[in-house]
Amino acid sequence: MIEANGLTKRYGSRNVVDGMSFTVQPGKITGFLGPNGAGKSTTMRMVVGLDRPTGGTVTVNGRRYAQHRAPLAEVGVLLDAKAVHGGRSAREHLVALATTHGIGRRRVDEVVELTGLTSVARVRAGKFSLGMGQRLGIAAALLGDPQTLILDEPVNGLDPEGVLWVRTLLRGLAAEGRTVFLSSHLMSEMALTADHLIVVGRGQVIADAPVDEIVSRVRTSTVRVRTPDAARLAALLSREAGVELASTGADLLDVTGSTAPAIATLAAGAGIVLYELAPVQASLEDAYMQLTEHAVEYRATPPDAPTATSTSTSGAHR
Numbered sequence: 001m002i003e004a005n006g007l008t009k010r011y012g013s014r015n016v017v018d019g020m021s022f023t024v025q026p027g028k029i030t031g032f033l034g035p036n037g038a039g040k041s042t043t044m045r046m047v048v049g050l051d052r053p054t055g056g057t058v059t060v061n062g063r064r065y066a067q068h069r070a071p072l073a074e075v076g077v078l079l080d081a082k083a084v085h086g087g088r089s090a091r092e093h094l095v096a097l098a099t100t101h102g103i104g105r106r107r108v109d110e111v112v113e114l115t116g117l118t119s120v121a122r123v124r125a126g127k128f129s130l131g132m133g134q135r136l137g138i139a140a141a142l143l144g145d146p147q148t149l150i151l152d153e154p155v156n157g158l159d160p161e162g163v164l165w166v167r168t169l170l171r172g173l174a175a176e177g178r179t180v181f182l183s184s185h186l187m188s189e190m191a192l193t194a195d196h197l198i199v200v201g202r203g204q205v206i207a208d209a210p211v212d213e214i215v216s217r218v219r220t221s222t223v224r225v226r227t228p229d230a231a232r233l234a235a236l237l238s239r240e241a242g243v244e245l246a247s248t249g250a251d252l253l254d255v256t257g258s259t260a261p262a263i264a265t266l267a268a269g270a271g272i273v274l275y276e277l278a279p280v281q282a283s284l285e286d287a288y289m290q291l292t293e294h295a296v297e298y299r300a301t302p303p304d305a306p307t308a309t310s311t312s313t314s315g316a317h318r
């Protein structure tokens, strides 16, 4: 279990982590989401003692990371997959890590196999692709067979087979009762992998709830209509006040600002046959976009909008 209490990190005049309190529970996968610069990596670094909090506390299984006698056996961490000596082979890297933590060679072989690195275990890590580097980082995180795993963007650079492998691996680890805390910008993957989400923006917790609950909170007012008479229905709907239309296919309309009963009534009155009429389900991405609407610091200006529409207060873009 990871417990943060009023966790704060100040850089210069800004709290990049600003009084965060949350608990990451064992036995489930908790996703850590937030826009670029929201403070996710800094928070994860404070959990494992790589950054010192300016205020507040964070503990793993009741103790600060540095207070654990065998930290690698307590917490496995993947923060930066590139943080590997490029001249060493994958196996040498893992053996060096294992040796300094009193972990046997057999466990090195186990994690090499578990992460699918057997065929490249003797290749210099400097020659690794991004995906292979991620696997090596995950192997290192698993080395101490820890109860808690902290993974910053673990699927970054992995191919679909690799992404599925990470998902299955993490699910298995959570099912064993371990605490799994991971960040990712891939919403579709987070929706499939995580049980619970902590969403942050500008250094603060915006939402902390099960994935289903976060998605169900989203208001969608879009109704999808399939009809062979889409053009006529579109013409009728466009006369209604507040209705907006998007055509997503020859016979498909996405209607916002109306309701399914109102559309059905209008269509029936005009003798228009409907094949499909259904409210569009919100996705995790929709939920995330709504939640972080006012917390995005770095937003590109759309190409067709020459004047800045960013909600950024810093005005920074990247």
Ligand SMILES: Nc1ncnc2c1ncn2[C@@H]1O[C@H](COP(=O)(O)OP(=O)(O)OP(=O)(O)O)[C@@H](O)[C@H]1O
Binding pocket: 011, 016, 034, 035, 036, 037, 038, 039, 040, 041, 042, 043
């Ligand atoms: N060592 C540092 N010195 C000064 N500012 C820092 C330092 N490390 C991070 N920051 C700033 O803290 C803020 C939070 O950064 P952090 O990397 O934690 O965000 P993040 O949520 O992980 O972002 P991303 O999704 O882009 O990885 C950023 O504005 C960053 O520039």
